Structures are given as C-alpha cells and as structure tokens.
Amino acid sequence: MAKRLKLAKENSERSPRKRATSYDVAELAGVSQSAVSRVFQDGASASKDMRDRVLSAANKLGYRPNAIARGLITQRSNMVAVVISRQTNLYYPEVLVQLTQRFSEHGIRVLLFTLDHERDIDGVLEQVLQYQVDGVVTAAILSEAQLETIENASIPVIFYNRTLPERLVNSVRCDQEEGERWLVGQLVAAGHKTFAIVSGPEDSSVSMERTRGALQKLKELNIKDVLIVNGDYGYASGRAAFAEIQQKMKTLPDAVIAANDVMAIGCVDEARETNYLRVPEDISIVGFDGVGPARYAAYDLSTVRQPVGRMSEAAVSMLIERIENPGLSPEKRVFSGDRILGGSAILADGEK
C-alpha cells in the first residue's frame, strides 16, 4: 500500500497534471492576482514592465487564461454546438468546415455532435445542454418537445436546411422545392414524358422536400405514373435504385430525378455499365447539391447547387445576433440554389 502511494506520488511529480492558476503566476511574477487578470484581459491597462513580468512568469508555468472559467463568470461559454447527421451526403463536411471557420472569426468555438440518423437526436440533446453552449446550429430536425427543452435553457437555435413550418423558429435553408420544380420544368419542356424519382433516406426532411417538389411540379404538368424508389444518399444505393427502376417499369423512363448528386452519379454508372445506355441521349439523369464529384467530367451533372457559403454565413450571423440579443424575433431565410446545366440531362435551357 505504501509502495503504491509512493508510485502514485512519483507519477504525479513526473507529469504535473495540475494547471497553473493566475495566483501561481502572480506569486512568481511578484504582482497581485488582479494584475495578472488585467494583463490577460483585452483592453485592460497594464504597464509594459508589468506585462513583461506577467507574460514571462505565465510562459514559465505554462499558464493560460481559462476561457471556460471566464465563461462561467460572463455566462458565456463562447462555444456553440453544431449537430450534423452522418449521412453519406457529401456536402455536409463542407458545411461543417464553413461554419467552424466563420464562428472562429468571431472567437467562437464549435463543439461537434454527430448522429448516425436524424432520429438519434434525443441522445445528444442532453449533452448539448450540459456543455452550456451559447447556441446551437442543427442539421437534424428537432421535435416540438426537444426544441422547447433547449428554449427553456435560453439557448438560441438555428435550423440548418430544416424548419418547423408551424413554429416560431430560426432557420436557414436552400429552397429544395424551387430547385426541383426548376429541374422538372426544364426536363418536361425538353420533351421528357416518363419519370422515376430516387428519394433519399426516409428520415431526411431535405429528401422529403425535394421529392415533394418534384412530384408537385410533375402533377401540375400532367405527368402521371411516376415511380418512386428509395436510396440512402450513397453511391451504391443510387446504382441499386436504377436497377430497381429498370426491374419495375416495363420500359425505362425518359428521366430519373435523384434526391442528391451522389445517387445521381450511381444512376449514371448503372445506366452506362450494366445497360449500355448513353447519358443523356438515351436517358436524362439529374441530381441535387452541387458537390465536387458532380463536376467531374465523367458525370457533369445537371443539378442545383446549394449556396453553402452564403447559407453558413447566414446561420453564423443569425446565431450570434441571437446570442447577443435574446429578444430578437425569429427569422427564416431561404436561399435559392444555383442552377447548373450539365451534360447528364437534356434540359430546355441547355438546347438554346
């Protein structure tokens, strides 16, 4: 027992885990603790000599002003939670990087939460709250009850690419329906008469909006008997979906509308490789998102690009406004996607 204690002591001496405090720095520098605080506080006054002594002592002790402790005093943690679901949708990582960089320009750090599926949100919600973040950007949908829990904790929330239509919430979205309506309008105007839709995961509200937008426009244009098959946003599921379409329809449709680019790429490959079809001569295929691979020459998708830069900028500024001014009324911002005429589909405007 004595030996174990001794070992523990040696260990702790070898690797000092205790962090230096402002008092330790004050003692070594021969100044008061409040002088140390002043040196590390933006805009507070301290003489050059004082500053030099404190910084030298702080450096020697490995002392850093504790952003977290400061947060406890100011009631601000300077951290926000970003919740993303781990879908195979390639554009989310880009969103994440954009959000992180923009928040960091405001001195705010991103605490990252990932979900396997949007429906797993309950498990992370409690964690989000325990870390006392100043705000939340969520790319997963919340229920009324979940939103209420966060609001009770006075934490502002921005929905990213989602919204609760009948509720006062802040949201930043790409106009999924408008984008799909444009694609369908273009395809029909170019003479396509039969359609199939490859929708995304069932718990993805984005996929639901896209499919609804496409269906609605097709209906308005008197296109009937549209086959809908399901994918999971991934490449393999796009290939499988195309095979399923072929199996279920007597003749292949004139056009396939995929709920994202990656599944559209899967459809293109399955059409070419397994069925020796030419894209777009034999069949038109369109996607959504505008991810990097959509621009690879082998695919050159006709698609709608989400304006990720503008959307993340809006999410960051809306959240910061609401952290600083909690009384601000809710706002929903909807961005139109960029329309891209690629070589994967024959579109009316592309023929001009």
Next chain:
Amino acid sequence: MAKRLKLAKENSERSPRKRATSYDVAELAGVSQSAVSRVFQDGASASKDMRDRVLSAANKLGYRPNAIARGLITQRSNMVAVVISRQTNLYYPEVLVQLTQRFSEHGIRVLLFTLDHERDIDGVLEQVLQYQVDGVVTAAILSEAQLETIENASIPVIFYNRTLPERLVNSVRCDQEEGERWLVGQLVAAGHKTFAIVSGPEDSSVSMERTRGALQKLKELNIKDVLIVNGDYGYASGRAAFAEIQQKMKTLPDAVIAANDVMAIGCVDEARETNYLRVPEDISIVGFDGVGPARYAAYDLSTVRQPVGRMSEAAVSMLIERIENPGLSPEKRVFSGDRILGGSAILADGEK
C-alpha cells in the same frame, strides 16, 4: 430613460438568460444543494422521492448540471481539440466524423479547429490551450516549439497521419511510403517504363512522404527522368497537372502517380477528354486514399486506401490512455493501407 429600463426588464423577463443553478433547484424542490448534486451524479445515492422532486424542479427551471463547471473541479474538461487543415482532400471529413463518434462513446466532446493551411497552426494553438482541453488530435504538423508549448500545459497530443521523426511523440499514421512503393513495384512489374508524379500541396507532409516513397522505389528499379509536377489535392489541379505533364514531356509517360485520388481522377478526365486517351490501355493512372469517388465506375482507381476506421480508433484510444495516465511513454502506430487493384492502371497482380 425609465421607459428604456422598463423595456430592458421586460426583455429580460421574456428571455431569461441567467441559467438556473443547483441552488435554485434545491430551493424549488425544498431540498439541500448537496441533494441536487447527488441526484445528478452518476452512482451517487438518492431516494426515488428525492430524485423525482429534484428532477421535476430541474425540468421546471431548465436546469442542467454544468459539465464545464464540473470540469473545473475535476481538472478535466471532457473536451478534446481536433485540428484539421482545410485541404481539398476528401478523406478528412470522414476522419472527423469517425473521431467525433468514437470520442463521444467515451463521453468526450470534440472541439473543432480548422486551418486553411497546415502552416496556420500558430493562430489556433493559443485558442486550443485557452479552452483547457484534455488532449489534442492534430492532422496538422507542429513545430518543436509548438509541441513544447502544449506539453508544458500537460496536454497529451496525438499526431494524425504525421509524426516528428526525431522526437518522442504519439502518432497514428498510414504507411504512405509502403503504399507508394507497392504501387510503383506493381506498375514497373507490369512493364511501365516512364513515369510522372503529381505531388500535393508543398506544406503537406503526407504528400511529401508519398512522393518520396514513389521516387525512392523508382530509383531502386533504375527508372530515371521522372517528372514531378505540383497540384493542390483538388480535381482541377489534377487536370492542370496532366496538361503540364503533356506539355513538358516529349511523349506522355506510361504511368502517372498522383499523390491523392481526387487529383488522379482529374488526370483520368484530362487524359480522356482532352487527349482522347484510353485509361489504362494508353496510360495508367494511380491515386492514394481510397475515397468514395475512387470507386465510381467511371474511374475505378488503382489506389491505396487509408484504414480510416482503424486509424481513428487507435488515435482515440491512445489519447484517452494518455489523458488517464499521463506518465505513459510515447507510441507510434503505423497502419498499412489496403491495396486496391482498380481499372485505372495495369498492375502486375491485376494481370494474374
């Protein structure tokens, strides 16, 4: 003035920013503050009646035990910093998601730091330290001085896909050189005699290791006059690099070795579209990483896949071990990549 005060008061009543404390909960529940603590502490005892009263009061007040404050007491923040550079290398987002999910299984949250370039690390380092994280996983290289600063703060560091060869550091890497040596060996054994290399960004240590590995093996096999051109890991730079190779060499090489898959895809498209070359019949092209698009049928790259799952698992367990036991000696783990025989290159093993 009186009116403004009144408005401010109303605002603050409407949106109470002050968070409820354990004392507020204790008062409402009619119990002691230590009873509240016990209810929220894992494994501590509390009667069912006590628990119900406390939880009901906590819910009413929107109270959550403060993970951050708890961290100040335990000297653990239960947060780790993950530093990634914002390169166009597609596999980083996957690494990030994997790390975040594995840390969260241990109750540890990821505070995310992104860099535009690896050399920007200085700016974020101070921030990393101020947030008093328990540890750091960095996919950006640190200088000796930077590493020393972190170590002085008693924060363990794991280098991801990087290392400092002459220093006692913890690192998890894919064996870049071994992977390139295998690719070169396969290409030469299949009869390729002339080569060009598309390397990545100049500040990427991963790209340097890959290029070095390829060059070394080519030299050992008596292949001379290897042209090296530079890209930035992005698709467009791969296309530009292929055009540059064509311009600089009198005849095209038998094989192009790209430092990552995305540039290899750019090379394939440039070879096909601009030069009407067949891949691999006219020219072999290989990549590295094993990202999703490398498996798209139009490219089907011969490449080496980084075992991201095993590497991130190793990084997480190594960091947690060192947080819990700071005296642990350093360890460098090197994982071999998975060798993928694709259709983009004629390789010796592919001909068997």
